[in-house]
Amino acid sequence: MDGTQDQVDAAGEVRAEPPVLGIGMVGYSFMGAAHSQGWRTVGRVFDLPVRPVLAAVCGRDRTAVTAMADRHGWAAAETDWRALIARDDVHIVDICTPGDSHAEIALAALAAGKHVLCEKPLANTVEEAAAMAEAAQQARTKGQVAMVGFNYRRVPALSYARTLIAEGRLGTLRHLRLTYLQDWLVDPDAPLGWRLQRDRAGSGALGDLGAHIVDLAQYLAGEPVVGVSALTETFVRLRPDPDTEGAARGEVTVDDAALFTGRMASGALVSFEATRMAAGRKNSLRLELNGEKGSLAFDLESLNELSFHDHTEPVTTAGFRRILVTEPGHPYLKAWWPPGHALGYEHTFAHQARDLLTAIARGTDPRPSFADGLQVQRVLAAVEESAEKNAVYTPVPQPSMPEPPHSPAQPS
Numbered sequence: 109m110d111g112t113q114d115q116v117d118a119a120g121e122v123r124a125e126p127p128v129l130g131i132g133m134v135g136y137s138f139m140g141a142a143h144s145q146g147w148r149t150v151g152r153v154f155d156l157p158v159r160p161v162l163a164a165v166c167g168r169d170r171t172a173v174t175a176m177a178d179r180h181g182w183a184a185a186e187t188d189w190r191a192l193i194a195r196d197d198v199h200i201v202d203i204c205t206p207g208d209s210h211a212e213i214a215l216a217a218l219a220a221g222k223h224v225l226c227e228k229p230l231a232n233t234v235e236e237a238a239a240m241a242e243a244a245q246q247a248r249t250k251g252q253v254a255m256v257g258f259n260y261r262r263v264p265a266l267s268y269a270r271t272l273i274a275e276g277r278l279g280t281l282r283h284l285r286l287t288y289l290q291d292w293l294v295d296p297d298a299p300l301g302w303r304l305q306r307d308r309a310g311s312g313a314l315g316d317l318g319a320h321i322v323d324l325a326q327y328l329a330g331e332p333v334v335g336v337s338a339l340t341e342t343f344v345r346l347r348p349d350p351d352t353e354g355a356a357r358g359e360v361t362v363d364d365a366a367l368f369t370g371r372m373a374s375g376a377l378v379s380f381e382a383t384r385m386a387a388g389r390k391n392s393l394r395l396e397l398n399g400e401k402g403s404l405a406f407d408l409e410s411l412n413e414l415s416f417h418d419h420t421e422p423v424t425t426a427g428f429r430r431i432l433v434t435e436p437g438h439p440y441l442k443a444w445w446p447p448g449h450a451l452g453y454e455h456t457f458a459h460q461a462r463d464l465l466t467a468i469a470r471g472t473d474p475r476p477s478f479a480d481g482l483q484v485q486r487v488l489a490a491v492e493e494s495a496e497k498n499a500v501y502t503p504v505p506q507p508s509m510p511e512p513p514h515s516p517a518q519p520s
Contacts, residue, residue: 126156129465130163130197132222134189134213135204136176139227140165143204143257144180146457154443154462157469160200166192189213193220200464203227206302207310211236214254218247223468224254225460229319229488230481232310237478237485244478255464255474256481258323260393262459264451265414265431267439267519269397269404270328272416278399281329284378285396286321288313289389293344293364300347300358312362314340314488318382320393322487323476325380328397331373333487335503338368338494343385368491373506403428412450439519463519479507 131147133140147160164184167173177185186192189209193201193216201217203210203226211231217224224244231237244254260266272278290313292298302308303316311318326332340363349358365383372378386392393408405415405428414431434449436442440459444451467474486504494502 126159128161129158129199129223129468130161130195131200131202132164132166132186132192132195132198133162133182133202133204134166134192134209135227136165136167136173137204139204140167140176141180142259142454142457143202143225143461144176144182145454146459146461147202148181149454149458150461150465153458156462156465158465160461160465161197163197164192164195190216193217193222199223200225200468206308207232207315208308211240214240215243218243218252218254221247221250221252223252223464225257225464226254226478226481227257228323228481228484229310229315230256230478230485232315234482234485234489237482241478241482248473251471253464253467253474254478255460255467256476256478256484257460258320258327258476258480258484259456259460260320260324260408261327261476262440262456262463263408263411264439264441264459265406265411265433266324266328268431268433269406269414270330271439272404273328273397273399274330277402277416277418278397278404279401281372281374281376281397281399283396283398284325284329284372284376286325286378287381287392287394288317288321288383289381289386289392290317290384291387291389293384294387296344297348299355300349300360304347304360304362306361309362311488311492312342312360312364312366313382313384314363314366314491316382317384317393318366318380318491319484319488321380321382321395322484323480324395325372325378326480326483327476328395329372329374329376332483332506333370333378333504334373334506335501336368336370336487336490336494337499337501338366338491339499340366340492340495363495366491366495368494370487370504411452459519483507 162182165177165182166186166189170187174185200223203213214224214226343364346357348355364385367381370378396405402419403417415428417428434447464474490502490504
């Protein structure tokens, strides 16, 4: 972290500029653009204890990564992630690559003394995720932090839902239902990309979409999934491979859809569905949680709204009510627009950047941690094991010393 520099404000008083943290990002495609938006925006919206600077972005294609750097405001472009990690002006390494490279880059960055933000899922295997979590724990003793990019935790409505649950407004949870539906693979002639190759992506809809809803279930409930019973299916097994002559068809080696039920540590029942084959559903993440005292429901396509039912009210007036989560007292909203002025998908990445930067400056542990990412990876592995055994109930191994429960604190 660079030293502070004194500045003179309009009143003539000397004030210390916050220290600079340089961001180095590996990967520059869709998720790289979303992260760039977050890093570029966060300091213009939130009062931060540090000042993020877009130091360098990395990608293998020199022309493409240079164009991306120019477009999104990165000061430099690299074609070797090792060179990016070695830069003195990079203090945080942001990993936005396919899952097969997460572990190698993250372990090298932590060994080099950098803070790390890694996109979800944390890795392609439990073994890789465990090594990353252990390295993060060791790095923490040196003042470094590591966080997983489950950005939907940073939707204000979902952060507020976590607060309501932690305050006991739903009482004991009994049911959780979560679905994440997309349709970009319905066309059998959609090309064979890295997300359809197990050696690159680890899994299909399960890791791409299922990881998000597994994390949300555990985050909102404040407890882990301890067992699952699962089915997976690949509906289109051969697709045009743009890397072959004439785009010959290549094998899809991941799932198109995953459907699984589970049990939370408290005994609550949970169901999950993740697919990229739901015609007409573009980015439909929906959830509902039912407890002894009430229920909550959310739809990502109406992400500024939360539906809440208080079952303790008189039956003559009780029912689901729509909460517009845009008030200054709601998570993250104080820094944004007047009440009623909605936020969108891209704002979650600014919130993610804000939380990571604040944790680094305060010396606190950011969530979701690499240990949280490892727990999600264990669930994904149990889903695949269960599906291979025709939906046999499969326990999810639990760490001997779990991290403390998720805090209900509301970001301002």
